[in-house]
Amino acid sequence: xxxxxxxxxxxxxxxxxxxxxxxxxxxxxxxxxxxxxxxxxxxxxxxxxxxxxxxxxxxxxxxxxxxxxxxxxxxxxxxxxxxxxxxxxxxxxxxxxxxxxxxxxxxxxxxxxxxxxxxxxxxxxxxxxxxxxxxxxxxxxxxxxxxxxxxxxxxxxxxxxxxxxxxxxxxxxxxxxxxxxxxxxxxxxxxxxxxxxxxxxxxxxxxxxxxxxxxxxxxxxxxxxxxxxxxxxxxxxxxxxxxxxxxxxxxxxxxxxxxxxxxxxxxxxxxxxxxxxxxxxxxxxxxxxxxxxxxxxxxxxxxxxxxxxxxxxxxxxxxxxxxxxxxxxxxxxxxxxxxxxxxxxxxxxxxxxxxxxxxxxxxxxxxxxxxxxxxxxxxxxxxxxxxxxxxxxxxxxxxxxxxxxxxxxxxxxxxxxxxxxxxxxxxxxxxxxxxxxxxxxxxxxxxxxxxxxxxxxxxxxxxxxxxxxxxxxxxxxxxxxxxxxxxxxxxxxxxxxxxxxxxxxxxxxxxxxxxxxxxxxxxxxxxxxxxxxxxxxxxxxxxxxxxxxxxxxxxxxxxxxxxxxxxxxxxxxxxxxxxxxxxxxxxxxxxxxxxxxxxxxxxxxxxxxxxxxxxxxxxxxxxxxxxxxxxxxxxxxxxxxxxxxxxxxxxxxxxxxxxxxxxxxxxxxxxxxxxxxxxxxxxxxxxxxxxxxxxxxxxxxxxxxxxxxxxxxxxxxxxxxxxxxxxxxxxxxxxxxxxxxxxxxxxxxxxxxxxxxxxxxxxxxxxxxxxxxxxxxxxxxxxxxxxxxxxxxxxxxxxxxxxxxxxxxxxxxxxxxxxxxxxxxxxxxxxxxxxxxxxxxxxxxxxxxxxxxxxxxxxxxxxxxxxxxxxxxxxxxxxxxxxxxxxxxxxxxxxxxx
RNA sequence: GCCCCUAUGGCGGAACUGGUAGACGCGUCCGACUCAAAAUCGGAUUCCGCAAGGAGUGCUGGUUCGAUUCCGGCUAGGGGCACCA
Numbered sequence: 001x002x003x004x005x006x007x008x009x010x011x012x013x014x015x016x017x018x019x020x021x022x023x024x025x026x027x028x029x030x031x032x033x034x035x036x037x038x039x040x041x042x043x044x045x046x047x048x049x050x051x052x053x054x055x056x057x058x059x060x061x062x063x064x065x066x067x068x069x070x071x072x073x074x075x076x077x078x079x080x081x082x083x084x085x086x087x088x089x090x091x092x093x094x095x096x097x098x099x100x101x102x103x104x105x106x107x108x109x110x111x112x113x114x115x116x117x118x119x120x121x122x123x124x125x126x127x128x129x130x131x132x133x134x135x136x137x138x139x140x141x142x143x144x145x146x147x148x149x150x151x152x153x154x155x156x157x158x159x160x161x162x163x164x165x166x167x168x169x170x171x172x173x174x175x176x177x178x179x180x181x182x183x184x185x186x187x188x189x190x191x192x193x194x195x196x197x198x199x200x201x202x203x204x205x206x207x208x209x210x211x212x213x214x215x216x217x218x219x220x221x222x223x224x225x226x227x228x229x230x231x232x233x234x235x236x237x238x239x240x241x242x243x244x245x246x247x248x249x250x251x252x253x254x255x256x257x258x259x260x261x262x263x264x265x266x267x268x269x270x271x272x273x274x275x276x277x278x279x280x281x282x283x284x285x286x287x288x289x290x291x292x293x294x295x296x297x298x299x300x301x302x303x304x305x306x307x308x309x310x311x312x313x314x315x316x317x318x319x320x321x322x323x324x325x326x327x328x329x330x331x332x333x334x335x336x337x338x339x340x341x342x343x344x345x346x347x348x349x350x351x352x353x354x355x356x357x358x359x360x361x362x363x364x365x366x367x368x369x370x371x372x373x374x375x376x377x378x379x380x381x382x383x384x385x386x387x388x389x390x391x392x393x394x395x396x397x398x399x400x401x402x403x404x405x406x407x408x409x410x411x412x413x414x415x416x417x418x419x420x421x422x423x424x425x426x427x428x429x430x431x432x433x434x435x436x437x438x439x440x441x442x443x444x445x446x447x448x449x450x451x452x453x454x455x456x457x458x459x460x461x462x463x464x465x466x467x468x469x470x471x472x473x474x475x476x477x478x479x480x481x482x483x484x485x486x487x488x489x490x491x492x493x494x495x496x497x498x499x500x501x502x503x504x505x506x507x508x509x510x511x512x513x514x515x516x517x518x519x520x521x522x523x524x525x526x527x528x529x530x531x532x533x534x535x536x537x538x539x540x541x542x543x544x545x546x547x548x549x550x551x552x553x554x555x556x557x558x559x560x561x562x563x564x565x566x567x568x569x570x571x572x573x574x575x576x577x578x579x580x581x582x583x584x585x586x587x588x589x590x591x592x593x594x595x596x597x598x599x600x601x602x603x604x605x606x607x608x609x610x611x612x613x614x615x616x617x618x619x620x621x622x623x624x625x626x627x628x629x630x631x632x633x634x635x636x637x638x639x640x641x642x643x644x645x646x647x648x649x650x651x652x653x654x655x656x657x658x659x660x661x662x663x664x665x666x667x668x669x670x671x672x673x674x675x676x677x678x679x680x681x682x683x684x685x686x687x688x689x690x691x692x693x694x695x696x697x698x699x700x701x702x703x704x705x706x707x708x709x710x711x712x713x714x715x716x717x718x719x720x721x722x723x724x725x726x727x728x729x730x731x732x733x734x735x736x737x738x739x740x741x742x743x744x745x746x747x748x749x750x751x752x753x754x755x756x757x758x759x760x761x762x763x764x765x766x767x768x769x770x771x772x773x774x775x776x777x778x779x780x781x782x783x784x785x786x787x788x789x790x791x792x793x794x795x796x797x798x799x800x801x802x803x804x805x806x807x808x809x810x811x812x813x814x815x816x817x818x819x820x821x822x823x824x825x826x827x828x829x830x831x832x833x834x835x836x837x838x839x840x841x842x843x844x845x846x847x848x849x850x851x852x853x854x855x856x857x858x859x860x861x862x863x864x865x866x867x868x869x870x871x872x873x874x875x876x877x878x879x880x881x882x883x884x885x886x887x888x889x890x891x892x893x894x895x896x897x898x
Numbered sequence: 899g900c901c902c903c904u905a906u907g908g909c910g911g912a913a914c915u916g917g918u919a920g921a922c923g924c925g926u927c928c929g930a931c932u933c934a935a936a937a938u939c940g941g942a943u944u945c946c947g948c949a950a951g952g953a954g955u956g957c958u959g960g961u962u963c964g965a966u967u968c969c970g971g972c973u974a975g976g977g978g979c980a981c982c983a
Contacts, residue, residue, distance in 0.1 A: 198980095243902065244978055252982075276983060289983090329981085355981040365983045373899075374981055453982050572978080629925060633908080681923070682910055690910065694924055702923090704938090747914085756912070759922035766922090773940095842918040847964045849918055887963050893917040897963045 030707035032671025036806040040141055048822050049143040051099050053544065053555045060096035061559045062088045063539055063598075065567030065575070066103045069129035069151075070110060073136045075607040075653055075679075075691060076568070078663050082676040082803075083604060083685055083754065084566050085142045089802040090749050092143070093826040099559055101542040102137065102144045104130050106153035107466045107531045109187055109203060115465075116497040122465040123493070126153055136664060140672045141805050143822065148545045152534035153465070157541065159488030160551035161533065162470040166481045167589040168218065175217045176479065180359075181458060183211040188501055189462045190215060192530060193455055195574070216469055216527065217456040220581045224249055224452040226595070227580055236600035238686070241572045248573050250453025255279040255432050255446050256362065259288060259338035262347065266300050271441055272338055272350065275361030275451060279435070280427035283416035284368040284389035286379055288338055288350045289331060293358035300334045300352070307332055307352065314354050329378040330354045341435060341445055342417060353378060361451055369406065376406040389416045390424060457578065459530040462502040464495055466528030474515035474522035483516050489524070502526055535575055536582035539565075539597055552591050564752075565598040572603065602752055605688040607679075609659040611648035612636055619658040620645055622693070650690055661691055673804035674700045680754040680803055702762070703807055706800070709765055710793065710811045712772055716781060717790035724787075731784035732833075737767045738792045739833035745799050746829065754803070761800050768792055795827045843868045844895040845877040853894065861888045868894045 043049060064084035067077055088100035104126075111122035118125070130151060137144070150157050168174045182191040186206035190213065195202040220227075228249040231242045254277035261267050272288060290297040292314035301308035310332040331353035340346035348366070355374055356365055369379035369386035379386055386402045390411040397414040413419040419427045435446025460469070468489040470482035482489055492510040495503040504510060504526040515522035537551070539562055544555035560583075567575075579597050586592040612620040625636045625645050636645035653660045666675045678699035683689040723735065741764035748757035775781060793815050801808035801821045812821035836857055841864075843851040851873035855864060865886050868874060874896060887895040 240902070240977085247901065247979060250979090250982065254983080274983080278983075353981095355983095357982065360982045367983085372983070374983075377981095451982075453979090569977085634925085684911075687904095687911095692910085692924075695910080698924060701938090708938095751914095755910090756922080759912070762922055840918085844917085844964070847962095852918075885963065887917090889917055889964095893964080895917080895963050 029704055030807065030810065032673060032703070032806065033668075035810045036139070036141060036672055039806045039809040040138060042809070042820070043141075043143075043822060044146075046820070046823075047147075048820060049100065049145050050147055051097065051145045053558065055097040057095060057097040059099065059559055060091040060564075061099045061543075061562045062091065062564045063099075063101070063542070063562045063566070065565075065571065066105050066535070066538060067133065068105045068108060068110075069126055069133055071129050071132065073133050073663055075661055075663060077137075078140065078675060079607055079679045079689065080566060080568070080604055081137065081140060081142055082679050083602070083752070084564075085140075085676075085805075086680065086749065086754060086802040087564055087566075087752070088143050089805065089822065090826075092822075093798065093802070093824065095825065098143075099542070100142075100144055101148040101150075101545070102142070102146065103148075103150035103538060103542065103545075104133075104152065105531065105535050105538075106130065106151040107158075107528075107534055109189075109463065109465070111465045112463065112497060121493065121495075123153065126151075126465075136667075139664075139667050140676065143805070148542055150538065150541055150545050152467075152531075152538065155488045155490050156546075156548070157538075158467040158534070160541070161467050161529070161537070162482070162487050162489060163484060164537065164551055164586065164589070164591065165529070166470060166484060166487075167591070168585050169481055171585075171589050173219045173222065173585050173588065175219060175456070176214060177217060178212060178214045179217075179458070180210050181213050181215055183209045183213075185209055187463075190458060190460055192458050192532075195532075213460075215458045215460040216471075216525075217458050218533075218581070218585070220457045220578075221452060221454055223581055223584045224251070224454050225450070226584065227454075227577070228452075230580075230596060234596065234599075234601070237598075238601065238603055241569070241576065241601060241603060244572045245577055248454065248577065250451075252277050252451050254361075254449055254451060255428075255435065256449045257282075257341065257366070257435060258440050258443065258445050259341065259348070259366070260440055261350075262337040262339065264336055266303060266334075266336065267296055268299070269296075272296065272364055273362045274364045274366045275449060276366060278368065278371065278428070279431040279446070280413065280416075280419065280422075280424050281368040281371050281389050282341065282366070282431055283419065284370045284387055285340065285348055285366045286369050286375075286384040286386065287367045288348055289353035289356050289365050289367055289378070290334070290350065291356040291358040291363040292352055292354065294352075294356075294363040296336075296364075297334070297352045300336070304335075307334060310352060314352075329374065329381055331378060331382065333382075341438070349384075351378075351382075359455070360453070370402045371406050371408055373406040373408075376402065376404075387415055389414060389419075457530075457581070459533055460527040461530050462505070462526075463528050464491065464497075464503040466531060467534060468504070469525045469527050469529055471525040472513060472516060472522050473525065474518060474520065476520060477515055477517045477522075480516055480522075486516075504528070532574060532578050533582075536578045537586065539579070540583075540586065540592060550591075552586070556591075557593050560592065560594045561596055561599040564600045564602065566602045566604060568606075569603040576601070602685070604685050605683065606652050607691050608650050608688045609653050609661060609691045610650050611657045611659045613646045613648050614638060615643060615646075619656075621658045622661060627693070652688075653691070666696065670696055670700045671703070671806070673807045674703055677702065677758065677803050681758040683755060685752060685754050703804065705769075706765060706796075706804075706807065706811070709769055709772075710797065710814055713768070713789045713793040713796075714815055716772070717786050717793055720783060720786040720790050722787065722794075723784075723791050727784040727788060728782070730780075731782075731788035734768070734771055734785065734788035734792055735830075735833050736836070737764060737771070738788075738795050739830045740836070741767075742795055742799065742827060742829050743831070743834040749802070758803065761796075764796065764799070768796065797821060798824065798827050839891060841891065842893055843871060843874055844893065845874060846898060847895060850874060850877050857891060861890070864888050864894060868896065 062084055064080050088098050092098045106126050111126050114125045115122045182196045184191050184201040184204050184206055186204040187201060191201055196208050200207055228246055228251050231246055234242060254275055256273055256275050258271040258273050261270055261272060292311045297311060301311045331351040334350045334352060336350035337347045338350060340348060367375035369376040370388040371390055376386055388400050388402050391397045391400050391414045392409055392411040410424060413422045413427045419430060432446055436444050438445040468491060470487060470489045472480050472482060474480060492507050495507060497503060499506055511524050511526060513522055513524055540552050540556045543559040544553040547553045583592055583597040584595045587595050612625050614620055624639055626639050628635050636647050638645055651657055678696045682695055741760050744760045745757050748760060797808050797811045798821060805822060808821045838854055839857045840852050840854045842849045843853050851871045853868050855867055865888060881898050883896045883898055885897040
């Protein structure tokens, strides 16, 4: 026997009083504090959740977004990992070889900030936090393979990341270029576009400045087309995330048009190129506008002080992304003129405008005020006119005028020479075709072009606590990769954070090295990688986390893609797009053979909580108040002085609003199972869940309910085998309850509908309790019924085991099993039992329900109709009239139409 | 400004491809047990109405034998992008 016999010694049935169910009841309550630690230890001893890569069963890889070791886990983690654990445990029971690993996204700014404050080392802070959080996760009873644990700050991890960087460099997927970057003045580092939110740093919240720096870039734009196209194949991703990525990548098809410049003293080129998605509106052109950073604009500024002043004004404005949002449309006429492509006599003025971006398209546009709001605003400010060239259906072309709003809808071409009368798509095609075949300056005047909003991913960060970029700068040999044999380039341990900026930059012995090529004095790259690089490939590393020679091995090909990935919607763009890029880049460099890392994605909602505010306006924690529920509503009072507390809005748990709940306290008080159960039960997993004390108490009550029910059923089924052959009516009814609900629970879990899966389990336990309550005397309990309860007991425990694993083990042992329910195979569903042979269907008259009809499930339409019409309530409604039509939807409904 | 999502009892929510609206839970009320309380158990709980019955899924129009579900218009809340030509 594996375990000491369970202490519960249920009473014998003999001599028990009839009627009440009290005689079944155990006097002991289930004690999660004792049980949970015991089973966690047992799982660890038996390596229950360790996964063997060589296991021949079909694989299933379930992964939750790994945490940043910030200090302690929060309720969001509990929700995320509870969901993943249900999937992992369920799939394991269903016979899959499940990979369910955990690790730490361990590089990042907070460790440096803590180091500055506490004068300790970021590594110590990080590893201390990891130790704390690992303990907390273990107390949740997650079925994780801890032998695969990784931390991205560990040289055994980032060594391989440096190797990937060098391979990407060799493959041309890395560039170093001078560019305008988003500079976070608080964190003193660069941020990627994706990390700037509403003009502020995603972490610091500081207003972002624009600076020009030399940076390392990963060429995510090389895959822009495939990254957008492949979204269509990600069937098991939320539509919302795919759409957000699609918009972010921002593919557009248009035409690059060359306008011939009139002779002038400024321009070196004889044409100006613009990019447009609306070549159909070419005859509505009123001006060309250059970006202030356009080389031609800069050239023009050199000879004209007025233009120079305007460019400088734009630069000042451009230093803050936030100011762009409110900026008026402004510009200056360069005096340059271009020819209209289809009318050499038509001169168009060339302006410099503050709303034209240099890094999209060609840094120049043609303005069609009638059909583009920005162009219209600009044209109104400088009286450039707005001739409509597209007329909406139903409008008189001669009278159609543009007011304050540009018209960007469909319509017919007007005022447009040879395009007149065409619809927009035909006009686009016609202009494109004509300009493609006209040559100017030895090139076609128009060329089809696809543009993307997506920019290359700048990964240089001027920080210490990150993965060093493995590159050496030599004055003679240039920028050289660190030889692979010298990897990892480890971080120096003796650093100080007393000066602003990058500590690596102030560390002479680390920074100064010899050139790997010429051996002369050279300098290490002191930038480290954006921490999003660390999390862009960890899912692959988990498949063979201790391989020391290579980032990945054949195991990655076996396990990837991740079958089910679960995490927050906040990563819809950043992390998920970078990971998709990384998989492609790793495929291109031979490290992977898939390009999509996550076949299934699920984005969970947040954990939210009521807020509480005292009369003095200060926030109060849930622990500082007491709530009274009355028919008039809920009222809150201060525990310390009894004063009235205002119950505020339900908001995301945050330290500032003081509405957080500590997972440790919940797990310590109610047990992990109760926390997991409530977290999964109360809301659909993709929506926010409101954490409430009452809800947790309900879950806790249910744990005890199950404990009692298990003992009742154990009593009833003592010493009998599982059902075989057909049983009597009473017993079959019990079996039908079990299999009917088993089928539904399976469906709900497969679709990740944890809340409805839990409702189904509760329905089943309610129904089983009712059958037991209906037993009025012991002589009603025959061998058939005992067998049915024997099965019901096991199946019930297995059904809630993925959500409440500790309680399930305790019950499983109480039911007399010597193995672990975590290692047991999922019960075999009997579909015949799951289906009902008599069903109740509603009967409507003229679409209103008037009666119910109970009938065999396989009754044919004629019989259903005959029986329905016989019903008294139906006859009464008909009142002698003959039905015009009777609609019968098998097993669903009868509708009698009069 | 553009794009997307959501709207169901006092509350969280359920209702597979159009087919009994309100499952399951929370809260509340009534009852049992108790000297009492807690815990536990049983019952009620969309609204109006004593009842028969009627109304009802944000508002509004449509398709249909039948609409929470599909289509059009609107309102409110939430999210994403944001001078991307």
